[in-house]
Amino acid sequence: MLHRFAILLIVAAPLCGQAFASPAQWVEVSSQHFTVITDSNDKQGRHVLDQLERMRWMGAEIRVTLISTA
Secondary structure (H helix, E strand, O other), X not given: OHXXXXXXXXXXXXXXXXHOOOOOOOEXXXXXXXXXXXXXXXXXXXXXXXHHHHXXXXXXXXXXXXXXXX
16 A cells, blocks of 8 residues: 555656746737737747738738739
8 A cells, every 4th residue: 555655656746846836937929910928938929920920911912812803
C-alpha cells in the first residue's frame, strides 16, 4: 500500500507544480483593424497580426472583384 502511494506521489508531484506556476505573460499587439493577445512573444503576435491583415486585404479584393463583375 505504501509502495503505491509513493508511486502516486512521484507521478502527481510534477503536475501539482504546474498549478502553482506563475501566470503566463500576455502580449498585446494591434493594428488598425485587429488586436491580438497572445502568450507567445511579440514577434509571433506581429506575425499573426500580419496574416490577419493579409486575409482582410484579400477579402476586400475579392469583394471588389465580385461587385465589379456583377
